[in-house]
Amino acid sequence: MGTVVDIQVDGEKESEESDFGKAGVEFSMRTAVDGEKGTEESDFRKIVASDPVVYQLVRVEGDGRLVPATDDEVMEVEHLLEEDKSGLASDGDKKHFDGRVSNEGLPSKKSDFEGLSQSENTEVDSQELNARLEYIEVMLPKVKQEERLRMSPESANHSTKCMDVNHQTFDGRDETQACKDKLQPENTSMETAPSSMALNDRQGVQLESAETCSGPTNQAVTSSSTVSGTCTSSMPDFSILKGDICLDNLSIRELQEAFRATFGRQTSVKDKLWLKRRITMGLTNSCDVPTSNFVMKDNKIVLKEVKEEPIQVAKAYIEELSEFETRECSARLLSSVKNSGHDQSSPKSRIRPVRDIGSRGPSFSTRQDSLGGFGIQVPYVSRVRRGRPRKNFVTLMNYHPGGIGPNLVKTAPGIPALQQNSEGGSRVRKARTPPMLIPQPNFVDEGEKRDAETIYGDDEHDLGLEEFDASGDNTDGNANTEPASKCGVRRKHHRAWTLGEVLKLVEGVARYGAGRWSEIRRLAFASYSYRTSVDLKDKWRNLLRASLAQDPTDEGVGPLATLAKNSRKHASVPIPTPILSRVRELAEMNSQTCTELGPSKITGHGGRNVQEKGSGFL
DNA sequence: CTTAGGG
DNA sequence: CCCTAAG
Numbered sequence: 223m224g225t226v227v228d229i230q231v232d233g234e235k236e237s238e239e240s241d242f243g244k245a246g247v248e249f250s251m252r253t254a255v256d257g258e259k260g261t262e263e264s265d266f267r268k269i270v271a272s273d274p275v276v277y278q279l280v281r282v283e284g285d286g287r288l289v290p291a292t293d294d295e296v297m298e299v300e301h302l303l304e305e306d307k308s309g310l311a312s313d314g315d316k317k318h319f320d321g322r323v324s325n326e327g328l329p330s331k332k333s334d335f336e337g338l339s340q341s342e343n344t345e346v347d348s349q350e351l352n353a354r355l356e357y358i359e360v361m362l363p364k365v366k367q368e369e370r371l372r373m374s375p376e377s378a379n380h381s382t383k384c385m386d387v388n389h390q391t392f393d394g395r396d397e398t399q400a401c402k403d404k405l406q407p408e409n410t411s412m413e414t415a416p417s418s419m420a421l422n423d424r425q426g427v428q429l430e431s432a433e434t435c436s437g438p439t440n441q442a443v444t445s446s447s448t449v450s451g452t453c454t455s456s457m458p459d460f461s462i463l464k465g466d467i468c469l470d471n472l473s474i475r476e477l478q479e480a481f482r483a484t485f486g487r488q489t490s491v492k493d494k495l496w497l498k499r500r501i502t503m504g505l506t507n508s509c510d511v512p513t514s515n516f517v518m519k520d521n522k523i524v525l526k527e528v529k530e531e532p533i534q535v536a537k538a539y540i541e542e543l544s545e546f547e548t549r550e551c552s553a554r555l556l557s558s559v560k561n562s563g564h565d566q567s568s569p570k571s572r573i574r575p576v577r578d579i580g581s582r583g584p585s586f587s588t589r590q591d592s593l594g595g596f597g598i599q600v601p602y603v604s605r606v607r608r609g610r611p612r613k614n615f616v617t618l619m620n621y622h623p624g625g626i627g628p629n630l631v632k633t634a635p636g637i638p639a640l641q642q643n644s645e646g647g648s649r650v651r652k653a654r655t656p657p658m659l660i661p662q663p664n665f666v667d668e669g670e671k672r673d674a675e676t677i678y679g680d681d682e683h684d685l686g687l688e689e690f691d692a693s694g695d696n697t698d699g700n701a702n703t704e705p706a707s708k709c710g711v712r713r714k715h716h717r718a719w720t721l722g723e724v725l726k727l728v729e730g731v732a733r734y735g736a737g738r739w740s741e742i743r744r745l746a747f748a749s750y751s752y753r754t755s756v757d758l759k760d761k762w763r764n765l766l767r768a769s770l771a772q773d774p775t776d777e778g779v780g781p782l783a784t785l786a787k788n789s790r791k792h793a794s795v796p797i798p799t800p801i802l803s804r805v806r807e808l809a810e811m812n813s814q815t816c817t818e819l820g821p822s823k824i825t826g827h828g829g830r831n832v833q834e835k836g837s838g839f840l
Numbered sequence: 841c842t843t844a845g846g847g
Numbered sequence: 848c849c850c851t852a853a854g
Binding site for chain 3 (some may be wrong): 714716717
């Protein structure tokens with residue numbers, strides 16, 4: 223009772239502070255800039271920085287309900303925020319994140335996150351959403367102003383970094399830049415910003431973020447081609463300015479009245495500045511746009527012109543998000559538990575899902591979507607179901623224009639997309655992000671490294687391979703948990719088949735016969751949790767193809783010759799010819815066994831369908 | 841869930 | 848790899 227926490231409205235849920243360390247209130251606004259895959263230590267920051275856009279100040283009632291904070295509280299918080307800001311320069315660390323730091327360090331505490339986030343998100347009803355929305359609207363511009371004030375002295379520098387700092391510091395390189403360039407060619411000027419400001423970043427993340435999100439909030443949409451268009455500091459905000467001028471001469475009381483006139487409610491706040499800001503916001507109507515006016519594109523916040531019914535759109539958006547969150551959260555919790563339960567993955571992997579929720583959740587790729595009739599962009603993460611169902615949906619619309627109407631009304635009164643979402647809830651795995659796969663350096667490096675080791679390290683010695691397998695298991699075990707938890711956004715990481723795997727596969731086929739993939743997987747691939755039977759099958763198919771295509775005629779040719787041929791042909795995939803030969807052998811043998819000797823072999827090892835023939839008599 | 845096959 | 852049909 224009486225505790226105030228940040229509730230993240232706009233994106234993923236992980237961010238509730240688990241310790242309400244400050245007895246008073248907390249308020250923070252951050253903009254998410256999707257974290258690239260970072261190092262372990264930077265993950266913390268990533269989480270912070272990747273926290274999606276908006277936090278709303280709420281009060282947690284005794285029963286767990288969330289009640290929008292009062293103006294007084296907001297103001298209080300605002301002061302704290304300012305204190306924070308001023309303190310940042312000197313003492314650095316933000317109190318907000320202390321809890322998180324420790325959590326990061328102590329995996330055991332992760333449950334705090336989960337518990338909190340889940341309970342809180344599952345209980346959001348539309349009413350509260352509305353309230354939250356309102357506060358979002360209110361908050362965004364406000365923080366923007368804060369930023370403006372703070373930034374004004376050094377606008378030049380900051381204006382260039384504001385968008386960039388985040389990913390530049392999280393990851394030395396800027397993988398997403400290419401995408402962004404494509405998507406936002408007008409914004410390229412910002413991307414050239416020097417990363418020197420990164421030094422500031424630690425203290426600045428939050429502020430930067432706030433600015434990032436607030437900048438576009440009520441900046442002219444038309445100025446996207448200029449740096450200042452996205453960065454508030456260098457661009458005078460006329461609307462606010464005007465408001466300030468007008469309100470400057472008013473007394474507190476007058477301000478309060480103005481506030482009431484603007485917002486239609488009383489306020490007890492006596493802070494002149496605060497009142498002015500609030501009123502200004504109300505007057506400039508800038509609060510209508512925030513949540514829907516900008517969209518996250520990759521690491522960047524992008525302005526989008528959405529003029530019609532912004533609030534409605536935003537509401538729908540939030541509702542959708544909310545529902546998505548609850549479902550997604552629980553799903554991930556399940557998977558997380560599952561992993562930690564019986565999986566052989568290392569303990570390290572157990573915390574991953576949790577962290578990924580943060581770093582991965584807001585992946586901020588966006589897509590054009592028609593939501594309730596309005597064209598807005600929503601982050602991909604918020605969409606669970608994609609592709610086929612959607613296609614069907616469209617198809618339905620296309621081919622049964624008349625019939626779709628009633629259908630829609632029946633299934634999804636307000637928000638068709640929502641319906642689709644819930645429908646696809648059980649298929650999280652299938653969600654993808656076709657256009658933009660966010661690069662994950664760690665992943666790739668890991669995989670490639672291991673791959674290289676395996677391939678060039680040892681070809682034929684099973685022991686060596688076993689070792690590789692073991693190591694592979696570790697890395698893969700971790701990696702395996704990752705994609706699943708990446709919001710299902712990501713396509714399953716492409717794992718190049720190592721030689722060891724191939725050998726195991728071949729061996730397995732030799733032992734159990736081709737086609738018994740699940741068997742092979744269970745026995746021969748026990749250590750590779752990530753290779754599914756389908757994978758085995760596919761790989762075998764490829765091997766077969768390769769082995770046949772390679773050289774059907776030179777069966778008797780020495781390995782060296784074929785090897786040379788092979789490596790020359792496929793420099794990138796040097797599958798040793800011996801293996802291919804063996805594959806072919808097995809293939810032939812298998813085809814034979816299947817047709818003629820098959821039953822004997824299968825029954826021989828399987829032992830359970832031995833009686834198949836005679837069962838007729840029973 | 842497992843296989844097989846197409847994409 | 849993904850997806851789906853089929854058992």
